[in-house]
Amino acid sequence: MCRLFAVTSEEPLSPMVAIKALDVMKEGHDGSGVGLFMTDLGGDLEPFKNSPILSGIFSQEGIKKLDRYMMEIGLLTKYKFSIRPTVEPPTGTPKRDVYLIRVYEYPYEWDGLSQAEIDFRLMKIRLDLRAMGAEDQSMMVFSFWPDVIMIKEVGDPMQIADYLGLDRINLQARIIMAQGRQNTNYAITLYACHPFFLQGVASMTNGENTAFGPIREYLSSRGFPGYSGYESDSEVFAHILHYTKTKLGLGLEAYKHIITPLTDQELVSHPDREFLRRLKHSCRFLTIDGPNCVIGCLPDKTVFMTQDSKKLRPGVVGGRPGMFAFSSEMCGLEEAIPDQQRSFEFQPMKYDVAFVDARRTEVQRWNQWDTCIRQH
């Protein structure tokens, strides 16, 4: 089972906080991979909050292709934060040329474009690069978005962190999501490694979503190029969240009702039954069939955890004002925030969503039986 850990903190943190948390949870995962998502960046990248950052793995040839492609569009490199390992990789980890983290400057031609158009173009560039890289395996691109860094690799998380030198002081973020295993249920590829990201929305999941096939088909047929990939059944969680927010204009509460709707019988006594019934009908092909625990991050920097309606996967939220963690195991939470206040600790059950917003003052809880009027 994938071990998941996410932290949201007022003070920027090193990704090692998350890696160490994964390490104490190691008993439950096989140390076969690591995926990192960082946003609300600190350290050296703090000044570049509004500039898109490209994250991925490149060969030398890939870098050349990238440069040619970006030049054509007019995207200029503003800042480089790339990792070029000089030592041999740990056993089982492939040797790569560059782990790229590169900040770009928007082309002048993009001035005056709507935010939606800019967002679309950024996504399209990521998809184009991914397709270009697929031809000769010269590049793998995980994100291209302002204030977001993603790192993925095969191997033990702690060994990978040492190998890449992730403890360096200038790589910091206030929100870090980490997952500690290469996928097992579909073909082994880094594109199947959580967390997944699309236009500001990120999520990671443990368990397996058995409704993956029809959901993938449904998302793919929405006519939106970002709904693609799907090397892993878990990728649909991020895309459903994206669909809920950007296409439907609804929030986290609706997301919960979409992925795990109340039963027909339960809806009869719900205050918003008419709306929820319609939502359930219309989003029938987005209902997940877990068991899954989902941890995600919204564009407004709210971090959340929710469970599927079968509740067979563990998950706990806790911390103290200023720093909260979402962990698939209790020990991960205790490792990351030893001074956590027990009163904040909460294990979401099948109807719950637990979230911490960007103020980071408390763990907020929302239950599917509550009204949906307040929306994220």
Place this chain on the structure above:
Amino acid sequence: MEPVGHMHPSTLSPTDHLWQVVWDRGRCTLCGRCTAVCPVRALELRVCRSRALNLSPGLVEKPSNTYGAYHAVHCSTEIERACVGCGMCGLVCPNDAIAPVRSAEIDRLRFHNNQGGEPRRRGGRRNDTTGILDRIKFVRISMLTDPALDAGRHEFEIRTLLGRVLPPEQAVAAATEQGWIPPVREIYPLIIGGMSFGALSPTMWEGLQMGVAYLNEELGMPVRICTGEGGCPPRLLRSRFLKYVILQIASGYFGWDEIIHALPHMKEDPCAVEIKYGQGAKPGDGGLLMWYKVNKLIAAIRGVPTGVSLPSPPTHQTKYSIEESVAKMIQSISMAWGFRVPVYPKISATTTSLAVLNNLARNPYAAGLAIDGEDGGTGAAYNVSMNHMGHPIASNVRDAYLNLVKIGKQNEIPIFAGGGAGKNGNLAANAAALIMLGASGVQTGKYIMQAAAGCVGTESDRCNICNIGLCPKGITSQDARLYRRIDPEQVAQRLVDVYLSFDSELKKILAPLGRSTSLPIGMADALGIDDYQAAQRLQIRHVV
């Protein structure tokens, strides 16, 4: 050898017939029950001559003969009285002295059952045990990465939608802007397909309706039943149970005068209205209720004279194009109930199904599409239509679903598949396969008749006399002497048994696949088949 005398070209010997009756003289008590019950009067008591040769050892006395007579149960070899293999003789025989046996070789009756130039007509089924549905396996079993569920104790929501479902963007907009939202019914995914009041006996109909009411009101299973083309008894139209009924309108409009007149008195809306453009058993042919079954009651409900055959035209005669036929009819019928009732067409499976589907996709009032495959049953049809016309359901449903996926409307127009589910007894497996190929639900008729009422028909041309009102079980008869053989209460009870066992079996399929929260519509990644070509055609996994 004695000459056989005059022979007609259609004079057949017992072995020329499809069914032969084996009678055990030693066990028979000549009670006459078998001859009385035989629906086609194939059996008769006959006086036979016997002869015993008396030979004494050593030829001391001259050999002699003793002539005598005995009574036997004889099976006629006349074409019109040929045994149909229903087996009622064996059912009523107290001593197991009689039973029909199917001929091991191809019969010759088939060359002669067109006497008077009338081709054979019959009811029942296609009489073919083959089919792709039984070969489809469920191969994606949850193992460790996701635990399989407990079919007996886990909570399952086995429900589907009947009605036009708005795409999420429009649904959200309609909710905030108070816009019109098409009616959608949350129903059980196994629907009792259209079998008309007229095709079925009154006792059978009553039993099914009682069973459906019990399933809904006592067991919380939203099972729906379609009337078929023949109207609906007036009391049911005016009762609260109408909400469990899908009213069917077909090209003969039989019974719709009564329905329209009942509109102001309806306490509930019907579940839906199905417009029948075709059926799987006799595609391109209209409905048919033969004169034998048109008695006073049936004639009154349908608004026709008694004792005349009621063939519906092959198409709706007032309409000349698909837009006329589908769009306007759907709109007119929707209007009759204030747009509160889903209205959808039912067609025979055909290579042109996609043309209909694409038309429906553009029609915001179309509530779904029912497709009936070649294995659908019927109360009456020409033999040639049943045996040779039509399209298998599996590939037709798959094509339709994938077409909807292509245009992104797989959740907007539910497809209901019928024709062949459970024909070899595997109802739950067949239904699950059809759902995973893309159907939102499954319609079944024959299985219900067999399991809930004991229809003796099989896929080997057994009985098949639903058309002439002589159903030996009283299921498709309008003769009170026959239909009194059915107790509606027992039919209702058996119907409940069928649904409960179906539900358990469906869970036994869904649980190992890890599915419980929603019906696995289009979950073709879980399906496999050992035939490469079929796998390619259905776009499922080839497993060997």
